[in-house]
Each structure stands twice: as structure tokens, then as C-alpha cells.
Amino acid sequence: MITLTIDGKEIGVTEGTTILEAARMFGIEIPTLCYHPVLSAHGSCRLCSVEVVQRGWSRVVVSCLYPVAQGLEVKTNSERVLRLRRGIIELLLTRCPDSERIQALAQQLGVDKPRFERDEHECILCGLCVRVCHEVSEKHLLNFVDRGFEKEVAAPFYEPPEECIACGGCAYVCPTGAIRIVDGKPEFLWQRNKQRSGEKDG
Amino acid sequence: MKITSLNDLQEVREQGLALLHPQKIKISVGMATCGLATGAGKVWDALAGEIEKAGLDIALEQTGCMGFCQQEPIVSVQQPKKPRIFLKKMTPDKALELVSSLQNNAVNTEWILAKDESERFLIEDKTVPYDISEAPAVFADIPLCTDIDFYNKQLKIALHNCGYIDPGNICEYIAKGGYTALFKVLHEMTSEQVISEVKRSGLRGRGGAGFPTGVKWESCRKAPGTPRYVICNADEGDPGAYMDRSVLEGDPHSVLEGMVIGAYAIGSHQGYIYVRNEYPLAIKRIRRAIEQAREYGILGENIFGTDFNFSIKINRGGGAFVCGESTSLMASLEGKIGEPRAKYIRSVARGLWDKPSNLNNVETWANVPLIINRGADWYASIGTDRSKGTKIFSLVGKINNTGLVEVPMGVSLREIIDTIGGGVPQGKKFKAVQTGGPSGGCIPERLLDLPVDYEALTEAGSMMGSGGMIVMDEDTCMVDVAKYFLEFLEGESCGKCVPCREGVRRARQVLSRITAGEGNQGDIELLEDLALTLQDGALCALGSSAANPVISTLSYFRDEYEAHIRDKRCPAGVCPDLIEYYIDPEACTGCTLCARKCPNEAIFGEKKQPHRIDTEKCIKCGACIEVCKFGAARKRSEGRK
């Protein structure tokens, strides 16, 4: 058993628990986007960031990955944390201005309009679909392609994967609705993008 | 032959010494990548051809970078009973002349950069004078290497063999005292003793973060689980940096020896060298070094006749900057996407294939044998309070003496730039020096007395980094510099975490706008907000330090940002959208050269009459300024409303 404090509340959890799990067990809400309880944590959206103080030294960590430690002091709502979350959600709102989930989170965090020129992306690259396909369906059909801002989710050769069993897991976990079920099969973003650019060229 | 005793080692050493100092003329050509880029290969061909044609008994050897890249190709010549001389800026023609002049004893002294009258054996702490009883009188005026500014402020430790030995021959490394540290470690020291020595030396990682090396080794040794891995980071992705490449090309055995010592201390039997594929020569040299080390019983089973086994594999990286980051590097080694992971559980506990893994930089490894040989106290006596030993920098940019320099920690930046580097060329004014690689910072003139020290550089908003040092003169626009580094980082971000993927891009877009004259009030605050999101939010140090170029230029050159944003003016006259080319009618002689050179026919005027530039047609390529002999073609940035 490890005891720590989260937002001043002293709690005890078993070793190996993450801060996020511990917080949720005790009803403390931390926003997340790339986390799902049945999947491995990815630590990429950084929205679940919290401040931890240990031996008088404070730093920001992502709660979905950080393991609890004896005597740890966690602040889930400090000004530093809120400021970071606002910064992150502003970036996501710039990328995916039409996503309802992002809009709702932005509103919660008090960000109404991003200060950058908006993009028209649908996917935030949280990787939930990739992990569902690997870890739950065990089909391993999706992965990331390319890097940086060019990064996207795709199946090999940008083809609709033949081995897809249409379990729908990817569409179910997708926070932005980038993956849809059309005619009983998932329709991926790259397919729509291909179509769109085809229409433009034609 | 497998070396198992000190006698064996001594025997190889004798062979090596005979090669290092043959009783005949010996010519060594600096053939690291820097030398080859300036034509050392052709010089070598000319020398080899001429020596063979004339049937001369001259030893010809390849060696590594001698540091003074500005003067390359450099060739060193040893003649019996004469000082060793270093010839600069060699060409194939000069090489042919050299061979014949050596025959009649009349080397053109104008080619000589410097001479050596003795040789350092750093490991044994001795200087052996050469026999110079027949030194020609004309050599008297030639400066000793240690007397020229470029070399005399330097202290070559990690580079002590570079440019002196043939990196392709293990005997020469051994001749200089190589592998004696490993022999001592394996035969006389326990792992704990090795770790304690490295800890006491104060050696810190040379790859950027400056983590204490001995402490890292100890944590890895103590971590539960086997096997343990030892890895050398030779990814070197910083633009303009070539320290690690030069060490691998010039003295690969020093890195191998360091790694075997580390492996013994940590209890590892398998090592990896992760080296970028863009370093073909370095790869060739380490490959050869590994083969030779195996042959001599220094890698593989029963090293030096003990029961210690250790092998090294080479892994070539595809050239992604982020793959130099420890966790990305390990993912890439495993054959996965080169993306970092959170380091809440450190790689020393769970790294490569989830096993305890110890990663160190090339230069870090190369320091290890010296610490064992000369002792922790000696090593710790060099440098400052918290930064011990030396650091290699690649000194590039607007500097007279471009080169690879190794200085004791604590030397001031000013000494490196003004004394070693010979200052800024063409009488221009120094503006800033960028240290720490793309995510380092720019240090202005008034802070040049700062010492080379991990903490001091960090406090100044930059960092030690791996050793890139880019000098900038007054013609540099600092907003443009920040934009350049952010463009680099935007392209190299792996794209996994939101702050880095999105934040660096937005910051770069803001900078692009500012340099295009479309900056708005509030842009500086926007950049500062993005910097905070990056610092606190990014997954790895690529993103968390990506704001450094912006923050450091903002804090030291804020007025330049303001000039761009408020007055739409680029004070350094760099940003194309904010400058205008014109011809000074007073200075123009009407020679018509510029009008003929202008690619867009934007210059008009009668012969012998002042010319003018049609600013609508001008594409701001600068061709007119380049060709005008009278300095009449100029550019200005007067700002617009």
C-alpha cells in the first residue's frame, strides 16, 4: 500500500497504480483524451498532466503513466496545470475545430477561440484506434505513418484492410469521430481524404 | 593473435610504435570526412601515385581530423631527425611537388602551418622529444603547434589520438597506450572500483543532458534483470555538429575501449553502437576496429584471457533527429517506430527490450579509458566545480578558424571564439553564438565571458548540448535564426505528443508571419505562451526545449522582434519581405554589370549613367550586390506602416 495526497486528500492505493487511476478511484476527475482503461497508456495528448511535488521539487507529469509513490503530493488543478491544459486544448482546437469532444473540453477549460489559424483535421492522433486494433481485436491492422505534422493513421498501403473483421472498436474509441461505420465497415480518414482529393483533381 | 598478457600487449605496442615512427619519411593525410570534403582523397591519390611511380621508400598513412578544418586538406610529414611538420591546404599539385621536394630537402615553407618537435603520450603523461638534430635552418621560424592560437588554448584529451594515428590500425592505438586501461580493469579492478573511479572523476554525459556517468552506470548495474545492455549513441543529429563523427573516424578504438570498460562495470555482455547511416566512413572505421579488436582478443569471449565476454553490434539509424533521444533510440534499435516514451521508469532499469540499459554518447565513452589510466583525481583537476574534463566543440559559422576544438571546461566562450576561432571574418561585428544544437539558445556578446560549464550555459538560456557552436555576425537576423531552428524541429518532431507536434508548428508559423512583415501586436505573448506549453507539456526533450531558440532570442534581442512586428523592418537586412534593393546613384559608375547579371531584368539604366532597380520586378536574390565592384548595389530595410 502506498499513501499519497491528491489535491490535499490523503489516499492509499496499491503499488503500480498510476496517478490517474488513483485519482479516479477517489472520484477526482482529470481530463483525458488518449487514455482508455482497457488499453495501454500512450501518454501523447498530455491533457491529463498534473503537478507532482516530491522532496520539495515540483514538476509536471502525465497522470495516465506516472506511477504513484510513497509520500507523493499531486496537484491536479494548480494554476500551472490549468495553464498547460488550456495551451494544449487551444492547439487541439486549432487542429480539429469541428470536433464536439474537443469543443466541450475547450469550453470546460475556458478556451473559446484559438488564437491560431484553424486547420481542418479530424484526427488528433491519440492512437486509441491503433491500440484497440492491436490490443483488443488483435488484428494489428492500423498504425501511424510518417512523422511530425504529417503523421497519420493508416493501414498498410492505404488500402482498406482485407483482414478487418469490422468489430467497430476503432470507431467506438475514436474521440473525434474521425472513424465512422459506413455499411457495417469502418471508414477511415485516409479513405475520405483520398476521395476528397480525387473529387478536387477530377 | 589474442592478447592475454602484458607482454603480448607490449609486443603489439612495439609493432605500433614502429609504424608510428618508421625510420624513414612518413606522410599522413588527414582523411576524416572534413578532410575528404576539401579534397584529401585526391591529395592521397596523388601522393600514392607519385611515391609508387618514383619507387620511393616513403610510408603513407591515413589519419583522422587534425582539428583545423579551415586549413584542410592537412598533411603531416615526419622525416628522420627533423621536426614533424603540418602542411595546410594541400592540393594534388602541391602533393606532387611535396614528394620531389622531400627528396631534395626543400619543402616549401609557405605551406607549413606548424611543426611539432615532440610527441605527447597522454596516457603515460610523458612527452617524447623527436630527434631534430638535422632540422633545416628554415624551420626555425615555423611556429610550434602549441604556439599557434588555434591550438594553444586547447586541451586534447578525447581527441588526443585524432590526426596522430591510423584509425584503421589497432597497433597504433595500442602504441599510444591504448587498451592498457581495459587490461588494468579486467585484471586488477572490481566493477565497484571502476564505477567509483568514474563517479569520482566527475565525468558527465557529453550527449547533451550532462548526467553523471558513474551514477548512471551504478543504477544500471544495480537494476534487477538480465541481460543488461550497453549502448553508444552516435546518432549526432545536430545541424553543424561533427564531434562524434570525428572521434569515430579518427580514433574508434577509444570508444570501443570505453564501452568494454563500461560493460565490465555494469555487467553487460552485449553492446550496440547506434550510428547514423549518413556517416559511412565512421561506420567503416568502427566496423574495422571491431574486427581487429576481435582478432586481438579484446572483444568476444575471454577478453584479455579473462572470463569476461562482450560483443558489440553496429546499428545504422535512418537519420531522424529524434532517434538520438534515448528512448527513441532504443525503440529504433528494437526495430520499432523511433518515438520516445515517458521516462518515469528510466532506461537504466527498463530500456532496450525492457532490460536494464546504459546509453552514453561517443565522447563520453572516449573519455573513460583516460580516467582509468590517469585516475579520477587527474580528471577532476581539469574544469570547473561542477563540470569536469574537457568538451569538444565544432566551431562553425561566421568564424575565421572553423574547426573541431577541445577545450577544458571553464574556458570562456570569448576565448573559444576570439582566440581559438580567430574572431569573426571580414571585420564584421560579432552578434551571437548558438550553443546546444537546434534546441539550444543564442548567447549575446555581453555574456561571452561565460565559462563552458553545464550550469552556466543553462542559466544563460542555452545549454551545453553535444557541442555544436555556431557563430553569427551582425548580418544575422535573430528572428530568422529562431525561425530556422523551429523549422528544423518542426520537421524532426516525431509527432507523438500534442505540444511538440502542434506547438512547434504554430510557433514556427507565428515566426514566419513576423519575418514576412505580417506580425501582429500580441505575437510575442503568443510565442511565450507556446513556450510554456512546450516546456511543461512535451513528452521528450526535443519538444520541451524546442522553445529555447525563441526564448533566448526574445530575451536578448527583443528589439529585433519589435522592429519586425511594429515597424515591419528587419534591422539586419535579412528577411526578404522587409528589405528593398537599391543602387546608390553617387557610387554607381554605370558599368552595366549588375543589369546583365540580374536574372529578372529588374535593373535598367544607360551605360555610364547611374542605374536603378525596379522594385516591382526585383526578386531580392542579391546578385547585384555580389557583382557590383563599387559597392553601389545595396539593400535597406526602412520599414512600412
Ligand SMILES: Cc1cc2nc3c(=O)[nH]c(=O)nc-3n(C[C@H](O)[C@H](O)[C@H](O)COP(=O)(O)O)c2cc1C
Ligand atoms: C531530440 C534529442 C536528440 C538527441 N540526440 C542525441 C545525439 O545525437 N547524440 C547523443 O549522444 N545524445 C543525444 N541526445 C541525448 C540522449 O537522449 C542521451 O541523453 C545521451 O545519449 C546520454 O548519453 P550521455 O549521458 O553520455 O550524454 C538527444 C536528446 C534529445 C532529446
Ligand code: SF4
Ligand atoms: S482516428 Fe480517432 S482514435 Fe484514431 S488516432 Fe485519430 S482521433 Fe485517435
Ligand code: FES
Ligand atoms: S490521457 Fe494521459 S497523455 Fe493523454
